[in-house]
Amino acid sequence: xxxxxxxxxxxxxxxxxxxxxxxxxxxxxxxxxxxxxxxxxxxxxxxxxxxxxxxxxxxxxxxxxxxxxxxxxxxxxxxxxxxxxxxxxxxxxxxxxxxxxxxxxxxxxxxxxxxxxxxxxxxxx
Amino acid sequence: xxxxxxxxxxxxxxxxxxxxxxxxxxxxxxxxxxxxxxxxxxxxxxxxxxxxxxxxxxxxxxxxxxxxxxxxxxxxxxxxxxxxxxxxxxxxxxxxxxxxxxxxxxxxxxxxxxxxxxxxxxxxx
DNA sequence: CCGAATCCCATGAGATACTG
DNA sequence: CAGTATCTCATGGGATTCGG
Numbered sequence: 001x002x003x004x005x006x007x008x009x010x011x012x013x014x015x016x017x018x019x020x021x022x023x024x025x026x027x028x029x030x031x032x033x034x035x036x037x038x039x040x041x042x043x044x045x046x047x048x049x050x051x052x053x054x055x056x057x058x059x060x061x062x063x064x065x066x067x068x069x070x071x072x073x074x075x076x077x078x079x080x081x082x083x084x085x086x087x088x089x090x091x092x093x094x095x096x097x098x099x100x101x102x103x104x105x106x107x108x109x110x111x112x113x114x115x116x117x118x119x120x121x122x123x124x125x
Numbered sequence: 126x127x128x129x130x131x132x133x134x135x136x137x138x139x140x141x142x143x144x145x146x147x148x149x150x151x152x153x154x155x156x157x158x159x160x161x162x163x164x165x166x167x168x169x170x171x172x173x174x175x176x177x178x179x180x181x182x183x184x185x186x187x188x189x190x191x192x193x194x195x196x197x198x199x200x201x202x203x204x205x206x207x208x209x210x211x212x213x214x215x216x217x218x219x220x221x222x223x224x225x226x227x228x229x230x231x232x233x234x235x236x237x238x239x240x241x242x243x244x245x246x247x248x249x250x
Numbered sequence: 251c252c253g254a255a256t257c258c259c260a261t262g263a264g265a266t267a268c269t270g
Numbered sequence: 271c272a273g274t275a276t277c278t279c280a281t282g283g284g285a286t287t288c289g290g
Contacts, residue, residue, distance in 0.1 A: 151282075
């Protein structure tokens with residue numbers, strides 16, 4: 001019965017807020033971008049880690065688990081010894097690339113201005 | 126477009142990451158939206174608070190301070206007693222509305238699917 | 251009326267070490 | 271190889287109180 005499409009950012013269950021919570025976590029957007037660049041190929045765990053300098057196993061693992069749970073990423077286990085695990089974006093995950101690209105574009109175009117504002121603001125203290 | 130494998134997302138100073146850090150905090154996008162809806166009018170602190178159910182003074186104050194520091198919001202003090210403080214989006218702040226609208230659109234269109242994925246995933250445990 | 255200061259808790263996230 | 275388990279720390283965020 002939830003009248004969801006009301007642009008109601010004020011609902012605690014507001015979809016926008018929940019999405020921002022997700023893509024706002026440190027490694028999510030980066031993971032989606034790496035998987036999007038590799039698409040339609042799958043990427044192995046170790047490959048992902050190599051392509052994301054600075055991430056720890058723990059955070060990569062947690063980020064992927066969360067993305068899989070959200071249906072944005074698919075996980076495929078090759079039952080070899082040792083096992084190899086492959087990840088790829090689902091259709092849903094790929095559909096997020098557009099919005100993320102828009103955010104990237106804004107950031108690249110305007111963050112310098114934000115930096116200047118910060119500098120000005122701090123100097124005025 | 127441009128270099129992909131070592132894109133800026135991996136730089137610790139990456140603009141996208143910094144932007145997501147900002148709009149990912151709980152009240153930022155909501156504040157921007159409320160101010161955008163009111164534009165070009167200014168909004169007083171108490172009004173803002175009334176339009177954002179659930180927010181505490183502390184967080185509204187902190188969110189606004191951060192937005193002002195980033196140059197997205199302008200603050201104007203009326204030197205009355207008691208003082209009244211007015212906020213409005215800057216041009217920079219208004220330029221963020223587009224990207225936020227894209228994010229909102231994706232969320233409203235797809236978060237139900239995310240919810241289903243979660244339910245399916247949890248049921249499979 | 252606006253907002254700063256303080257206290258407190260929950261969570262994000264890194265480092266390290268351990269298993270199938 | 272691909273994780274999980276702890277430990278630890280920094281930060282976000284809420285409730286409350288105080289001040290100009």
